[in-house]
Amino acid sequence: MVRKLIFSIFRYNPADPSSRPQTKKYKLEETENLNLFVALNKIREEQDPSLQFDFCCRAGICGACAMVINGRPGLACHTKAKDLPADISLMPLPGFKLVGDLSVDTGTWFRSMNEKVESWVHTDKKFDPQAEEERMGNDVAEKIYELERCIECGCCVSACATAQMRDDFLGAVALNRIARFIIDPRDKRQEKEYFEVVGTDQGIFGCMGLLGCEDVCPKHLPLQDQLAFVRRRMGIHALKRILPWKN
Amino acid sequence: MQIIYSDLLCIGSGLAGERVAIEAAQAGFDAVCLSLVPPRRSHSSAAQGGMQAALGNCIKGEGDCPDVHFLDTVKGSDWGCDQEVARMFADNAPVAIRQMAYWGVPWNTVVPGQSCYYKGGEKLEKEEKADCKGLITARDFGGTAKWRACYCSDGTGHAMLYALDNVAVQSGVKVHDRTEAISLIHDNEKCMGAVVRCLKTGELRAYLAKATLIATGGFGRIYRASTNAIINEGGGLVIALDTGVVPLGNMEAVQFHPTGIVPTDILVTEGCRGDGGTLLDVNQERFMHVYEPEKAELASRDVVSRRMTEHIRKDLGVKSPYGDHLWMDIRHLGEKHITTKLREVYEICKNFLGIDPIHELIPVRPTQHYSMGGVRTNKDGAAYGLKGLFSAGEAACWDMHGFNRLGGNSLAETVVAGMIVGEKIVEFLKENETGFDTGVVGSGLKKQQERIEKLISGEGKEEVYAVRDAMQDVLMDYVGIFRNEQDLSLAVDKLKEIHERANNIKLKSNGLGANPEMAMALRLPGMVRLALCVAYGALERKESRGSHAREDYPERNDRDWLVRTLAYWKEGSELPELKYEPATTIVEIPPGDRGYGGGKIISAETKEA
């Protein structure tokens, strides 16, 4: 039997003075291999051309399409209808500024996060175009890549109670980024410098360790391990500052 | 009306746009990048397989050097490329890749010792050398003499884009994301910037700059089935074409990738075949080696795509509700290889098809993939026709790809061109001052404002998505892999009609704010013009070269067609005006046989004096 899906979608267009936040219902017949990317486009093209949402790669690699799907943050493009009940509720990702309907401004948030954690290789070396590349063990490269896999979708931020309570909390994504640079031998920052960025309540000490973040990460990044890793490193550093003889 | 000034305006924040912006910012100039999406979501992030650079570190790449890379690139292009540019490219790719390493890309590196690999389903052994330990390694890609595709697991483009955007943040490059350039501001001689629509609020702004760069990537989405991200709609090419003075080069040169999955058209990387994946038909038998005894599955992608289509036409494809397809088999590579080296592929199959490629076959078919054509520039990246306008990356026709791009050569192009064009732009900025004519700026803005108003309250009759579908269907049906006079004439006629319809749209919604229907309605007429450049260019090019395969002119004709098509669009016309220029002025390697693809050649020697 073909299922009749009922989508309850959050609607609000801040640019339209007559628009009020509300939930609208749309009906759609389920077809083979239907996912939310196909479904939402069908709804827009056949029922309501003003509906705002974000897709880009439609392949689960760019992070554009995160939204709250039946109460849980996730990537719409890689959510299959057959894994959902017939009643599907879609809400924009909390924690980010609303653009309209299901579309939120993640770009501004992540740019600011990248600035705060200084998400780049810190080095005194100058690039020498004539020289051979610096050697790196393949295992080290693969370890860095593991953490580099984050697609800045924002799911972890929206699932994190701390981030929802305080605007300045950096979130698991930032701590994962820091971990990525800590293990990168090209980055010459010392513990002290990392500490200045994340050794605060905005950073690792604000995290309550409830791990909403890891549960929802569509890339299955080992966020729990990274939080523990950064916490340990920063904890030791904090201890050293209080007990200087430990140095 | 907001006016934003900068030294350099980069339209596009993918690898090419950001690489150029970084060059300018590090030289002390004020660089602003625009992007439809946050920069890290640009389509560059989707490139999985690898970037070509002749480092020759891994054992199967031993002896590699820029000369060999150059030769592969020229052959790949079917002698359609500009050889001077291809040479600059091959020589600089090693520098560019090492710079990316310096900036933080975790390239996979050489691990000394024995390991096995697969070729055409056969298991083979290789031994990596101890003295290359830790240097950037490479994998095999189609159409190359050596293993040259350097990679980061299967997220090469992602890792490169994240590294570059990190450097952009560090260098103070400003990125205005969710913005769309919808026309260039120019006086027929020089470019002064662009009219831009904010995709958060719907408002129009003018961005004025001394130099403007178009780095908007490919335009695959004029086709219905494309591996490209859905934002790849060719906006940058449209605004260049609409100036009337800037030509687009070789728009008929459109590449199809052999392995888009059915039905969602998501690409599974060439790395699958490179690592030993095979193609099977309805009888689950290999067939590529029959057509291409030497390279089999590893021939260049235009050849593999064409052979697949040929095989499907012999009724040896697999029937499905979404049309015929073939199978890709990677089962023999084993669980470990598939879940690490080809993890993205594994995830795509699981998440989007519900298929487990460790035990099951993957349904694939050739799908639109890459646009060799684009804004025609000289070797410095300066666009023909307007001073102060530049282009780089997939949006440009620089032209190192000619009629077929090799896998791994476009990631390389973005950062090599980004480096070279970036340096040229810095020189340009140092040497030139400019003035902004307020009259030109004002009328540019007004024109776009009027288009917007007309879409909301004008007399239009057409519905935007229906017109878009019509355009995509025409391209799929008549301007695909195999082409002929009859289909192409029909396509041109239909597209002319669709162009009129696209100019007669009225919105169903109110168009306020970041309204998506408005965005599509503003884009569509330009997309149809691009479609016409492709179809008309293909109709007029009476030969087969690289990805342009004419059934009625099967031979490559170096006597008459060793040329690049230049398409101009005069305002108000219904077809582009086509001009031609020699494919290359410098000839290092005279036209010859590619060594794959079969096909006859009409040699330039037969030209009458």
Ligand SMILES: Cc1cc2nc3c(=O)[nH]c(=O)nc-3n(C[C@H](O)[C@H](O)[C@H](O)COP(=O)(O)OP(=O)(O)OC[C@H]3O[C@@H](n4cnc5c(N)ncnc54)[C@H](O)[C@@H]3O)c2cc1C
């Ligand atoms: C699925 C897939 C896999 C690939 N794999 C490989 C590979 O393994 N190796 C390889 O070498 N190549 C690969 N390619 C090709 C390669 O990824 C692209 O050619 C390359 O990344 C293009 O980079 P770019 O910077 O030119 O454009 P993009 O990365 O596409 O960036 C374009 C930018 O322009 C912006 N933009 C577009 N229009 C406008 C507008 N009107 N106004 C403002 N901004 C605009 C976009 O927002 C974006 O920021 C692959 C391509 C696909 C489709």
Ligand code: SF4
């Ligand atoms: S573990 Fe920390 S970062 Fe993760 S959700 Fe909980 S508070 Fe947020």
Ligand code: SF4
């Ligand atoms: S850590 Fe995971 S959930 Fe968070 S932004 Fe990155 S990919 Fe998304």
Ligand code: FES
């Ligand atoms: S659209 Fe890119 S992750 Fe969903």
